[in-house]
Structures are given as C-alpha cells and as structure tokens.
Amino acid sequence: MDYVLTEEMILDDLIITCKRYFGFIVLDAMPIKRGWLNLKWKITTDSGVYLIKQYNRERYRRYNHEKLLIAFSQQMRLNSRGLPCPKLYSYEDQFLLESDNGELFMLMEYCDGTVIPPGKLNVHQMYDLGRVTGNMHHLLNTDTLGGKSSPEFNPPSREERLSHWQSAWNHANDNSKKYLLPILEMQYKVTETINLEDFNLNETGWAHRDLWVDNLLFKEKKISAVLDFDRMKYDYPQLDVARAIISGALYDDNLDVSLVLAFIEGYSEHRVLEKGFITSSLKMLWFMESTWWINSSMDQHSGPPERFTKEMIWLSENQKELESMLRHI
Known part of the structure; x- marks a missing residue:
C-alpha cells in the first residue's frame, strides 16, 4: 500500500x-x-x-x-x-x-546571505556578480575538468523555431486564449529576423546554466555564495552572462544600463568582452529560453516561471532596441 x-x-x-x-x-x-x-x-x-x-x-x-x-x-x-x-x-x-x-x-x-529580488540589485552588487561570474568562467575553462564536449544547447534552425511558434499560436487559438496570440505572433516575427551566425557559437565552455538571483546570496555589496550547480554543463558561458544581466538589471520593463555596465566592469577583470557581446548574448538567451516559458499556458505561471516569462517577452519586444540601448557596450 x-x-x-x-x-x-x-x-x-x-x-x-x-x-x-x-x-x-x-x-x-x-x-x-x-x-x-x-x-x-x-x-x-x-x-x-x-x-x-x-x-x-x-x-x-x-x-x-x-x-x-x-x-x-x-x-x-x-x-x-x-x-x-x-x-x-x-x-x-x-x-x-x-x-x-x-x-x-x-x-x-551552510552559507549566510540574502536573496535579492529580480531587478533589485544595486551597482555594487552587479559589479561583484560580474566579477564572480568572470572568475567562475575563468576557473572552469582553464585546465578544464571533464574535457570538452558538445555544448548542451543545440540551437534549432530558424525554420524549426518558426514551426514551433506556429504550433504554439494554433494551440492558444484552439483553446480560446486569443489574448495570448499577440505575444506568440511577436515571437514568430522576431524569429524571422534571427541569424544564427550572429551568435558566438564558437565560444563554448563550462557554464553554471542557472545563474539568476534566486541562486545568489549577497552580504551587502558582495556575493557571499553562488548556489545550485545541478544544471552545470559544457555549454555557452555567454548564456550565464545574459541570464545574470536580465535577472539583475531588468525591473518593471526597464533594463538599467548602469547595472549592465557595472556587471561588465566586474566580468572584464577576468575575461575580455568584445563590443556587441552583451546584445548577442541576450538575443541568444531569448532564442534558447523563450520556448521554455512562452506558451499557451503562460497565463497560469506564478513565481519564477512568471518572472522568466516576463523577461522573454521583454527581450522579444526589445530586440531592435537592444543595439541602441547597449550601443556603447
């Protein structure tokens, strides 16, 4: 029994x-x-x-x-x-x-520290998040343990992704969720503009792969602990960068560029970032994660999935603006 x-x-x-x-x-x-x-x-x-x-x-x-x-x-x-x-x-x-x-x-x-809500980090905390992330990527990808392998994320073709969004649109439409259709249409339209060659697909390496605020503890200005390495695999470190930035710097539909700059300043202590890297990384994060969170049941999301859904919607709505928003980065 x-x-x-x-x-x-x-x-x-x-x-x-x-x-x-x-x-x-x-x-x-x-x-x-x-x-x-x-x-x-x-x-x-x-x-x-x-x-x-x-x-x-x-x-x-x-x-x-x-x-x-x-x-x-x-x-x-x-x-x-x-x-x-x-x-x-x-x-x-x-x-x-x-x-x-x-x-x-x-x-x-047991590590002491405070979890800070998404988008609520200050410039000192974002700087330290960048510094710790850069150091983590440096340590992970110097004399790597486990060797190299194929990255975990295998980006689908644009055609495959367009087919996915068409199916998601049909499913929402068939289930009388017409209020979700504009969001799904936006994903389709942005996917039409995507060129996989714009992503830095040669820059593979070990990555945390779940680097958002719930997995970070802070003591005042500094990170006291990075938590939850369960998803760590050989993949694209740039996705860690994008996840940390969107998690720490996006609040109320506004990406705080001063926080992005603080992250980059900290990260650059350990690894050099080329101009345009952040924009490309954020677009790649959207390309990977959007299908996880944006679907015909997203109106039922709460807690972290609700936050992730908002991030993906914001990225899809601001794809064109990202270049001008981050033009000096």
Whole structure:
C-alpha cells in the first residue's frame, strides 16, 4: 500500500543517516523554502551548521546522474580555488548520498546571505556578480575538468523555431486564449529576423546554466555564495552572462544600463568582452529560453516561471532596441 511521505518523515530519515555517516547530532533543523520540489534544511549540529538538500524523486529523473557528479566535482574545484560557493561533504568519496529509506541527498556547507529580488540589485552588487561570474568562467575553462564536449544547447534552425511558434499560436487559438496570440505572433516575427551566425557559437565552455538571483546570496555589496550547480554543463558561458544581466538589471520593463555596465566592469577583470557581446548574448538567451516559458499556458505561471516569462517577452519586444540601448557596450 502506497503512502505519502511527509517532509518531517523525510527529514527524520536524513538525520538518522547523517548521524551514521558523519557522526554529528542534529540540534535544530529549519526548512528553507526555495527551489522547485527538492527539499532543503538548515541544520545546526554539535559540530557546526550545514545544509541538507534532498532530491525529489520525480525531479531527479530529469537529471543525468553522471553529468550531475561532474557538476559536483566542478563545484568542489571552484570552492577549493576560492570562488564563493558551498563546500560539499562526501562519505566514502560520494557527494550524492542515499538515506536508509532510499532518499537521495547532499550535505553541504551552510552559507549566510540574502536573496535579492529580480531587478533589485544595486551597482555594487552587479559589479561583484560580474566579477564572480568572470572568475567562475575563468576557473572552469582553464585546465578544464571533464574535457570538452558538445555544448548542451543545440540551437534549432530558424525554420524549426518558426514551426514551433506556429504550433504554439494554433494551440492558444484552439483553446480560446486569443489574448495570448499577440505575444506568440511577436515571437514568430522576431524569429524571422534571427541569424544564427550572429551568435558566438564558437565560444563554448563550462557554464553554471542557472545563474539568476534566486541562486545568489549577497552580504551587502558582495556575493557571499553562488548556489545550485545541478544544471552545470559544457555549454555557452555567454548564456550565464545574459541570464545574470536580465535577472539583475531588468525591473518593471526597464533594463538599467548602469547595472549592465557595472556587471561588465566586474566580468572584464577576468575575461575580455568584445563590443556587441552583451546584445548577442541576450538575443541568444531569448532564442534558447523563450520556448521554455512562452506558451499557451503562460497565463497560469506564478513565481519564477512568471518572472522568466516576463523577461522573454521583454527581450522579444526589445530586440531592435537592444543595439541602441547597449550601443556603447
């Protein structure tokens, strides 16, 4: 007979397993309500403060186990080189652990800091985000671990993407969502103007691939931790740049160019950016992510998906203006 595990039951199971693996006694556990499906707790023990992250079984099916292990190795390499990110704790050389009841989980360093809402970063925080991102890309792609491979994102042809938007338009129309049709028409029209050769497709490398404000902790002006490396793969580092910029600098349909400049100043301490790089990266981010968030059910989005949808709509509406907006960058 199936029964539903409560969060308390899962936590009790993880605590018992941690005591056996690491020998500490948990004195207090506080849930951290961030992220999708996976459960997290800040635990205070007799040997320090840690974070437990449980992997939801349904969500875990979306991961490639081997690539996840490489991502953990990369995170540890970054941590050892001084990048602000949580240290992972292993048991018998394994970072991804299994509890007595078969729950997959990780034990990591607990990092203090504040999550800042999208578009609310100041120039000092955007500068430091640029600096840390540039350093992360430098460390990841110098003496790379895991070697080179094909990038994770394989851009479809313009024809394939046009066909996608036509299908999405038809689906919204068939489901009496005519108010969504202008947004879908905009995606189609912008796709008609896209030339894949304008993207820097030769500039591949290891990237975080989820670098937005929910995965960043700040202490005043500086980043105290970059979080959640689960999606890290060999891909296009420029997509990290674009995701960080749109997440940190877009507020109320306005991209704050002073924040973009602050990010670039920080990033350029470690990696040189050519003129036009930011515009190209933002367009490529739209080309990749727009199909994830803009669809016939986008009116049901809330939380992070709602924010991502707004970002993609803004990018589609401002494709022509990006060049003039960022003409000096």
